[in-house]
Amino acid sequence: MSQEVFVVAYEGDDDSGSLLEYAIERAKKEDAALHIVHVLEWSPYSFLTPEEVEERHSRRKEELARAKAVIIDPAVVKASDAGLSATGDIRYGQVVELIAEIARQKSAAMIFVGRSGSNSISARVFGSVPLGLAQIAPVPTVIVP
Numbered sequence: 338m339s340q341e342v343f344v345v346a347y348e349g350d351d352d353s354g355s356l357l358e359y360a361i362e363r364a365k366k367e368d369a370a371l372h373i374v375h376v377l378e379w380s381p382y383s384f385l386t387p388e389e390v391e392e393r394h395s396r397r398k399e400e401l402a403r404a405k406a407v408i409i410d411p412a413v414v415k416a417s418d419a420g421l422s423a424t425g426d427i428r429y430g431q432v433v434e435l436i437a438e439i440a441r442q443k444s445a446a447m448i449f450v451g452r453s454g455s456n457s458i459s460a461r462v463f464g465s466v467p468l469g470l471a472q473i474a475p476v477p478t479v480i481v482p
Contacts, residue, residue: 340422341369341446346436346466348451349375349408356451356481357412361419363449363479370422372443373412375404376432401427433469441475448478 345360357373364371377400409425416423428435440448450467467480 341367342372342443343367343369344436344440344443344445344448345371345373345412346432346448346450346470347373347375347408347412349404349412356449357415359479359481360449361416361421363447364416364421365419367446369446370424371416372439372445373409373416373423373425374428374436374439375408375426376428376430376435377401377404378430378432397429401429432466433473436466436470437473437475445476447476448474450478450480452480452482 343360343364345357347357360371363369377397404427405425409427413423413425426439428439436448436450439445448470450470452467467478470478471480
């Protein structure tokens with residue numbers, strides 16, 4: 338029997354560590370592996386000159402490298418130090434769709450996502466990541482306060 342995988346939609350600014358800590362504790366109890374994902378959002382609706390496209394591509398590489406070093410690598414180390422099998426992934430795109438897609442690809446048993454606590458008008462009008470995942474996720478989604 339293969340080990341279950343839990344996908345963690347990790348922003349990395351989890352000051353209290355509650356999302357990652359909770360996912361680690363649940364994975365320990367369930368003998369599951371963690372796949373920690375950070376998504377850098379981007380909009381396909383920008384109209385850019387060729388020079389701006391080249392600059393954006395260069396900036397994207399820098400952002401991906403920084404996110405790996407500052408967000409994903411420390412989170413994977415923390416989960417590994419807790420005795421778990423852990424991997425990390427950084428993607429560029431629409432957060433909700435990518436997390437759901439990754440959960441399908443990994444045959445995940447569960448998704449963990451942090452609640453942003455935002456009560457802004459934009460979050461209510463356009464939706465939030467936890468709300469979006471609750472609606473389209475292919476597996477149960479745990480929203481961690």
